[in-house]
Amino acid sequence: MLLQNTFIKAQKGDKKAFLQLVESDKEKLYKMAYLYVKNENDALDIVQETITKAYASIKTVKEERYFSTWLTRVLINTALEFLRKSSKIIRLDEEIPERQFPNVKIEEKLDLLHAIEQLEDKYKTVIILRYYRDLPVQQIAVCLNCPEGTVKSNLHRAVQKLKQFYQGGQVNGQGY
Numbered sequence: 001m002l003l004q005n006t007f008i009k010a011q012k013g014d015k016k017a018f019l020q021l022v023e024s025d026k027e028k029l030y031k032m033a034y035l036y037v038k039n040e041n042d043a044l045d046i047v048q049e050t051i052t053k054a055y056a057s058i059k060t061v062k063e064e065r066y067f068s069t070w071l072t073r074v075l076i077n078t079a080l081e082f083l084r085k086s087s088k089i090i091r092l093d094e095e096i097p098e099r100q101f102p103n104v105k106i107e108e109k110l111d112l113l114h115a116i117e118q119l120e121d122k123y124k125t126v127i128i129l130r131y132y133r134d135l136p137v138q139q140i141a142v143c144l145n146c147p148e149g150t151v152k153s154n155l156h157r158a159v160q161k162l163k164q165f166y167q168g169g170q171v172n173g174q175g176y
Contacts, residue, residue, distance in 0.1 A: 007064035018055050025068055028133060029075050035128050036079040038113065046082055050075040069143045072133070076125055076143075083121075115165040123158035130155055 009017035029050060033043035054074050061070050116124055129140045137155070141148040 007067065011059050011061070015055070018058060021067055022051055022054070022071070025071055029071070032072070032075055032128055032133060033079055035113075035116070035132055036083060036124070038117070042082065046075065046079050049082075050078045053078060066142075069139060072129070072135075073143050073145070080121055080125075111166075112162075115162050118165065119158055119161060122154055123161060126151055126154045127158045127162075 006017045006020050010021050026047070029047045030043055033046040033050075034040065037043055037046065050071070054071055057074075058067075061067055116127055119127065125144065126140060129135045129143060130137070135143065137148050137151050141151045144151065
């Protein structure tokens with residue numbers, strides 16, 4: 001009831017209530033943004049822009065239970081828009097936050113991030129949502145506004161492309 005009340009207040013323009021809703025997703029949003037841009041400052045900018053966009057359009061969310069999924073979709077669109085607008089090259093030699101992958105060697109982190117970076121946006125997005133955000137296929141489908149079968153197909157293809165990368169050193173015809 002308390003969350004529902006907070007959600008209603010946020011939809012009516014209450015900034016404090018909106019920030020309470022966003023608080024629980026803040027770290028997840030940052031991690032997702034970072035996976036797209038590989039840069040702390042850009043990731044923070046994307047999260048800030050996502051929150052600004054979400055505040056401006058929270059009235060479009062029909063129910064409180066969809067808020068987190070809707071917020072994730074806003075972040076994905078914001079990150080993809082940022083990448084399209086930005087012609088900058090993503091550098092892999094920037095520091096990767098240790099808290100994101102605590103038990104993996106840095107070389108393996110760089111290889112995996114490089115492989116994910118090479119994927120098409122639709123594959124990169126489902127990999128991030130499934131394996132970094134730990135969302136089930138059904139929730140990914142809601143988030144991306146597409147059928148569950150499409151999510152499953154894209155996940156399968158993305159995993160196959162990542163396997164190809166590790167076997168042959170390339171994804172989408174791009175060598176490592």
